[in-house]
Amino acid sequence: MRVLYLTYENVFRTGILQAMVLKPLSLMSKKFGTEFVITSSVKGFENDDIYIKNKNNFSEENIYVVEFSKKLTGKQSVFTFIKDIFPLVLFSIREARKCDVIHCRSYGGAMIGFVASFFSKKPFIFDMRGVLPEETVEVGKIKRESLKFKLLKRVEKTLINKADCVVTVSNKFSEYIQDNFSPKKVVNTNNPTDFNMYGKEYSAHDKVNFIYSGSMQVWHEPEITIRYFSELYKKFGDRIFFKFCTNDAGKAEDIFEKYSLPATSYEIITAAFAEMPLHYSKSDIAFCFAKNSFSRSVCFPVKFSEYIASGLFVLGNRGIGDISDIINRYKCGVSFDDLENVSGNIGTISEVVNSMLDNSYKNYDRNALSFLDWNDEGVDNIHNIYKIITSKR
Numbered sequence: 225m226r227v228l229y230l231t232y233e234n235v236f237r238t239g240i241l242q243a244m245v246l247k248p249l250s251l252m253s254k255k256f257g258t259e260f261v262i263t264s265s266v267k268g269f270e271n272d273d274i275y276i277k278n279k280n281n282f283s284e285e286n287i288y289v290v291e292f293s294k295k296l297t298g299k300q301s302v303f304t305f306i307k308d309i310f311p312l313v314l315f316s317i318r319e320a321r322k323c324d325v326i327h328c329r330s331y332g333g334a335m336i337g338f339v340a341s342f343f344s345k346k347p348f349i350f351d352m353r354g355v356l357p358e359e360t361v362e363v364g365k366i367k368r369e370s371l372k373f374k375l376l377k378r379v380e381k382t383l384i385n386k387a388d389c390v391v392t393v394s395n396k397f398s399e400y401i402q403d404n405f406s407p408k409k410v411v412n413t414n415n416p417t418d419f420n421m422y423g424k425e426y427s428a429h430d431k432v433n434f435i436y437s438g439s440m441q442v443w444h445e446p447e448i449t450i451r452y453f454s455e456l457y458k459k460f461g462d463r464i465f466f467k468f469c470t471n472d473a474g475k476a477e478d479i480f481e482k483y484s485l486p487a488t489s490y491e492i493i494t495a496a497f498a499e500m501p502l503h504y505s506k507s508d509i510a511f512c513f514a515k516n517s518f519s520r521s522v523c524f525p526v527k528f529s530e531y532i533a534s535g536l537f538v539l540g541n542r543g544i545g546d547i548s549d550i551i552n553r554y555k556c557g558v559s560f561d562d563l564e565n566v567s568g569n570i571g572t573i574s575e576v577v578n579s580m581l582d583n584s585y586k587n588y589d590r591n592a593l594s595f596l597d598w599n600d601e602g603v604d605n606i607h608n609i610y611k612i613i614t615s616k617r
Contacts, residue, residue, distance in 0.1 A: 225610060226259045228323040228340070230316060232309065232332025235264040235289060236279040237272075238471075239437070242497035243526050245329065247418050250284045252603040258610070259286045261319055263312060263333075265294035274471065277496045290315065302375070313339055320344035325610050331356045331376075334383045347613040350387035352397070356380070359519045362443070381405060388613040394545035397522035411609055414546075414595060415524040416602035422533035424505045432464045432580045435507035435536070437500065437527045440472040443520060445513040447479050448563055452511070452539075453490070454483040455570045460577060466490040467503055504534035508580055509573070513563060516543040529596040532556060535587055537576055556588045 229249065235241040249260045266275075282289075292312050313336050320326055320340040326348040328337035334350045341348040357376040366372045384390055384401060389409040392398045398412045434453055438444045453466045466489060470476050473492045480490055495503060504510075510531040514520045524545045531538050538557030540547045548559040558576070560569045579585040594600040 225256070225325070225614070226261070226323045227325045227327055227610065228316065228319050228337075228346075229260050229262045229327045229329070230312075230333035230337045230340070231263055231329045232265050232294070232312070232336070233329070234266045234270050234275065234294075235262060236282065237266075237270050237275040239497040239500060240526055242278060243417055243530070244415065246282055246284075246287075247421075248416070248598045248603055248606065249287060251418065251598050252607060253284060253286045255603060256607050257286070258607070260288070261323065262287065262289045263316070263336075264289050264291045265312070265332075266291055267294045274494065274496055278498070281496070281498050302372075309336060312336055316340040317343045320346050324614050325349065327351060327610075328387075329353065331380070331383070334387070335379065338383055338386060347388035347616070349389045349391060349609060349613070350383050351391040352384075352401075353393065354523055355400075355519050358517075362517050362519055363441075388616070389609050391609070392522070393524035394522055396545055397524075400522055409612075411605065413602065413605045415526040415529055416596045416598045417526065417529040417533050418599060419533045419590065419594075419597040420599060422501045422504055422530060422535075424507075424535045430463065430581070432460070432509060432577050433507045434464060434466045434509050434511065435469065435503065436466070436511045437469040437503075437530070438525075440470055440475040443515045443517065445515055445563070446470070446476065449511045449513055450476075450479045450483055450485075452566065452570065452573070454485055455566060456573060456577070457485060457489055459570070459574060462488070463581060464489075464577065467493060467507060469493045469495055469500065469503060500530065501534070504530065504536065507534070507536055509576065510534075510536040510538050510557075512538050512540045512544070512547065512557075514541065514544045516541075520544055532590055532593050532596055535590050537585075537587075539573065550593070554588060554593055556590075556593070 235245050252258050295308055316336050317340050321344045326337045326341055326346055328334040329351050330353045337348040357373055360366050361368050384405045384407050390401055390407045392412045393415050395412055398410050401407055401410050436449050440446050468476055471494055473494055476492045512528050521543050540559045541563050542548050542559055542561050551557045551559045
């Protein structure tokens, strides 16, 4: 089977794209012999050290990454978007005729895939990842009553209803799609990771290491995360340490300085995707907070799966897709109802820290969460979608 995998993103620069595109497709290629042609769109400023390091580290048979230049800015119009994607659309139409399936990541990929599917008559998958119209409103780029929002919702409806399969990342997301649209088929694949890359059995030590992995975007709650660690540091001092992994070290440093944390209490790291398992393996407790919003209520952070694969105790909050349900069922962390209840939540975290320090902490079995492992159910779910939609054509 040959698959055209369409993205309108840079698959080499961020850990998310490494984890959610290149890694599972590599595993699927090895397991099923599937051949992939992947598009990647690169902005000029993204040609940095992390991009080059990740790109040089990737080499797989049967996987071909075709790169395109991406010139759009945050204030793009519909017309500049069309102009920017035109070369990618032409390539996709030609390439789709040689493939069995068009797998489209997010809205940009799906718009291109919809056109390619129309001309090639090949089935296409809308792998949504999130709800772009609402996300765009939440970050302040457009207003809900604007024409652009209405246009995005109209495009979204068309893509969902026309796709041969819609892929979501949480049960709550699937329920939203089924209740508000008319999809042909909806499948929740979560956001798995490769468990073989990670691993850590809890071992006794005299210091508890916290970790954060993510961007400095407000919806990841980086400031309240650092605030929580600051409060914990007041209680535990040098018996705890914070490893903060992000691509924007400058912004992170400003917040650490705001809370007057000593430089010896934390380390800010910009790490390549392949380097993250080592950082996780040296950690104990992971932050996975998110700002409450509609888009967060249907999401599934990939870092949660990486934390689980690494056997970390996860700190989350209510309203992040299915995360609270998973934490409560598998006892792999704690999910707070209200992040503003800092003193009460710090007390709960402190109990966990103390149990680790006095060696009474008992870790969960990550294998009980095998649905988050690409090697177990993950790639099988994607491959089954390919088989089902191609058999209907």
